Amino acid sequence: MPKRIMFTMGDIACAEGAISAGCRYFGGYPITPATEIAEWMARRMPEVGGAYVQYEDEIASITSVIGASWTGTKAMTATSGPGVSLMMEAVGLAVMTETPLVLVNIMRGGPSTGQPTRGQQGDVMQAKWGSHGDYQIIALTPASVQEMFDETIRAFNLSERYRVPVFLLADETVGHMRERLVIPDEKDIKLEYRKLPTVDPSEYLPFKPDDDLVPPMALLGTKYQFYATGLTHDERGYPSDKEEVQIELITRLNNKILKNADKIVEVEEFMLDDAEIAVIAYGTPSRSAKRAIKDVRQEGIRAGLLRLKTVWPFPERHVVDLATKVKQIIVAEQNLGQIYYMVKAAASPTPVHLMTKPAGMPQLPQEIVQMIREVHSS
Amino acid sequence: MTESVPVLKHPMAKYIREDRQPWIYCSGCSVGIVTGMVARAIDNLGIDFSKVVVVSGIGCTGRTSGYFKTGTYYTTHGRAIAFAEGVKIANPELEVIVVSGDGDIAAIGGNHLIHACRRNIDMTIVCVNNFNYGMTGGQFGPTTEHLRYTQTSPPPIGNVEHSFNLVKLAASSGATFVARWTAVHVRRATKSIEKGIEKKGLSFIEIVGACPTAYGRMNRLGDGVAMHRHLLEVADIQNGLPPHEAELDYETRIVCGEFVDVEKPEYTAVLREAYKKLRG
Numbered sequence: 001m002p003k004r005i006m007f008t009m010g011d012i013a014c015a016e017g018a019i020s021a022g023c024r025y026f027g028g029y030p031i032t033p034a035t036e037i038a039e040w041m042a043r044r045m046p047e048v049g050g051a052y053v054q055y056e057d058e059i060a061s062i063t064s065v066i067g068a069s070w071t072g073t074k075a076m077t078a079t080s081g082p083g084v085s086l087m088m089e090a091v092g093l094a095v096m097t098e099t100p101l102v103l104v105n106i107m108r109g110g111p112s113t114g115q116p117t118r119g120q121q122g123d124v125m126q127a128k129w130g131s132h133g134d135y136q137i138i139a140l141t142p143a144s145v146q147e148m149f150d151e152t153i154r155a156f157n158l159s160e161r162y163r164v165p166v167f168l169l170a171d172e173t174v175g176h177m178r179e180r181l182v183i184p185d186e187k188d189i190k191l192e193y194r195k196l197p198t199v200d201p202s203e204y205l206p207f208k209p210d211d212d213l214v215p216p217m218a219l220l221g222t223k224y225q226f227y228a229t230g231l232t233h234d235e236r237g238y239p240s241d242k243e244e245v246q247i248e249l250i251t252r253l254n255n256k257i258l259k260n261a262d263k264i265v266e267v268e269e270f271m272l273d274d275a276e277i278a279v280i281a282y283g284t285p286s287r288s289a290k291r292a293i294k295d296v297r298q299e300g301i302r303a304g305l306l307r308l309k310t311v312w313p314f315p316e317r318h319v320v321d322l323a324t325k326v327k328q329i330i331v332a333e334q335n336l337g338q339i340y341y342m343v344k345a346a347a348s349p350t351p352v353h354l355m356t357k358p359a360g361m362p363q364l365p366q367e368i369v370q371m372i373r374e375v376h377s378s
Numbered sequence: 379m380t381e382s383v384p385v386l387k388h389p390m391a392k393y394i395r396e397d398r399q400p401w402i403y404c405s406g407c408s409v410g411i412v413t414g415m416v417a418r419a420i421d422n423l424g425i426d427f428s429k430v431v432v433v434s435g436i437g438c439t440g441r442t443s444g445y446f447k448t449g450t451y452y453t454t455h456g457r458a459i460a461f462a463e464g465v466k467i468a469n470p471e472l473e474v475i476v477v478s479g480d481g482d483i484a485a486i487g488g489n490h491l492i493h494a495c496r497r498n499i500d501m502t503i504v505c506v507n508n509f510n511y512g513m514t515g516g517q518f519g520p521t522t523e524h525l526r527y528t529q530t531s532p533p534p535i536g537n538v539e540h541s542f543n544l545v546k547l548a549a550s551s552g553a554t555f556v557a558r559w560t561a562v563h564v565r566r567a568t569k570s571i572e573k574g575i576e577k578k579g580l581s582f583i584e585i586v587g588a589c590p591t592a593y594g595r596m597n598r599l600g601d602g603v604a605m606h607r608h609l610l611e612v613a614d615i616q617n618g619l620p621p622h623e624a625e626l627d628y629e630t631r632i633v634c635g636e637f638v639d640v641e642k643p644e645y646t647a648v649l650r651e652a653y654k655k656l657r658g
């Protein structure tokens with residue numbers, strides 16, 4: 001398809017991004033504020049020869065996505081807090097069986113049913129720690145309609161490259177805002193696909209990694225036979241209760257993300273060159289922060305923004321570097337403090353101030369201006 | 379003098395990961411017999427084994443998938459059918475077989491069972507009903523009969539709940555092929571599994587089996603041989619009986635046979651037709 005321009009909603013941009021990324025299977029269950037993704041997919045999937053399947057719950061939705069992915073089809077689901085909570089066991093299964101998939105969470109107010117139509121960034125730690133066991137996932141945090149499109153494509157590419165579930169963590173404001181969206185010509189979109197095995201089927205070891213720690217993935221219905229299981233397994237895929245097998249497997253599953261963090265993490269640096277005070281934000285609060293930084297610079301306060309486009313793996317190196325350059329750091333997030341603790345640990349001993357907002361309206365620019373002034377004068 | 383004795387190969391061994399032997403099943407368990415039924419059904423049909431996908435959930439029965447030498451997947455507990463739906467819809471060329479236990483399919487996964495039946499997605503579900511959660515040591519589940527003893531419904535009270543009749547459940551949920559056999563009806567059950575695989579629609583086949591280690595011991599039903607002999611004695615073959623009459627009473631009468639074989643548009647076929655029209 002040639003280049004197109006739309007004026008549309010973040011949720012729809014996400015769905016279009018998925019289609020451009022080659023997603024041809026969507027399994028979901030309606031939930032505010034992610035419903036528009038499902039509705040758009042229900043119309044668009046038949047047009048591109050894919051399937052929109054509405055399941056009886058979110059558990060079936062994500063598990064079916066895992067199934068679709070193992071046939072070689074790029075697949076995703078989209079939901080919000082209550083749905084993500086139900087999906088968590090399957091996230092672990094996808095991690096353990098190294099299944100590429102994209103899980104979109106349009107974050108609403110929680111806990112529980114919370115405020116369905118109001119945004120929040122309350123699920124950042126859930127994305128990282130919600131399933132049991134030691135594991136790593138990737139989570140991206142778009143801040144605009146355009147990024148809902150671009151980052152969804154990046155989410156698919158990363159999930160294919162590292163064979164891992166990738167979360168698109170967007171707060172409701174980003175999901176529901178309407179902006180200009182440029183959909184590039186399809187030949188300008190770079191797409192990745194999982195490595196397929198090339199060895200003779202008799203020699204194939206389904207969970208033997210290459211040097212990048214990622215094993216080539218056989219697909220169902222091919223000459224490669226395999227057993228994929230959520231049980232701890234050796235390179236053959238066979239279950240094992242041996243200590244060394246457990247240590248080797250989970251260490252590799254963690255390292256394939258952590259050791260590749262530099263290739264995964266993306267941040268935006270805004271007016272940081274001479275900054276004394278840095279704001280760290282992601283999603284909608286980062287937009288307020290940009291406005292605030294421009295305003296305080298008029299007053300002569302040298303402030304800048306580190307906008308996280310990736311929250312997991314945590315951009316540790318970027319924060320460590322930043323902490324050596326600035327005097328103070330402010331973390332503004334739409335919750336009671338989640339990424340704050342990661343920043344604090346990485347930035348120490350540089351002081352880190354938390355600016356919370358556990359509700360639908362993000363920190364407003366003038367509120368961030370006020371915070372920067374206070375920190376500046378302290 | 380040692381003479382080399384020719385090693386006899388089981389005729390179904392070609393479908394099985396022999397390097398995973400021995401099986402995990404207890405002696406006297408029915409699950410191995412059912413594994414054999416599935417292998418024989420595939421063999422009799424002569425279908426391309428690399429296009430067969432065997433999926434199961436957690437449990438003793440659930441371990442079955444891992445013994446088949448094709449694309450196999452062991453999902454989380456209860457989710458085998460949901461995984462299988464994703465596979466079948468994403469690639470309708472594949473022959474999808476779910477093999478799992480009564481707890482996996484009718485308790486934690488019960489919602490997926492009824493909705494998959496309702497959707498009529500082409501797949502074959504083989505459910506081994508051993509009346510309890512075998513893998514976790516024998517607790518009551520949705521198929522445990524009223525007042526029976528298990529580790530969580532111990533004497534003197536027994537199971538306060540009542541059981542599902544899986545044939546009735548699948549039939550009323552919309553499955554287009556429904557059968558029940560016991561683990562001793564190997565030939566007939568294999569035939570039904572073949573029909574289920576060939577059927578373009580959702581097929582549900584219940585195999586009533588024995589769990590002598592847990593359920594048998596708690597209810598003094600004897601060892602594996604005794605339990606299987608009992609299954610043969612109380613089986614009442616009634617092919618074509620309306621599914622709502624397919625009663626199951628372990629003590630006295632287990633109605634066996636094929637109860638539903640109807641035609642209904644199948645999910646992936648409907649989708650494919652719709653796409654053809656859309657493309658014009």
Ligand SMILES: Cc1ncc(C[n+]2csc(CCOP(=O)(O)OP(=O)(O)O)c2C)c(N)n1
Nearest residue numbers: 436437438439455479480481482511512513
């Ligand atoms: C979410 C979750 N809950 C509980 C368990 C523990 N568990 C493992 S197998 C099983 C029951 C299996 O029973 P059934 O499906 O009847 O299979 P059987 O072992 O009898 O063949 C349970 C409860 C689990 N693995 N996952």
Ligand SMILES: [Mg+2]
Nearest residue numbers: 479480510512
């Ligand atoms: Mg059981």
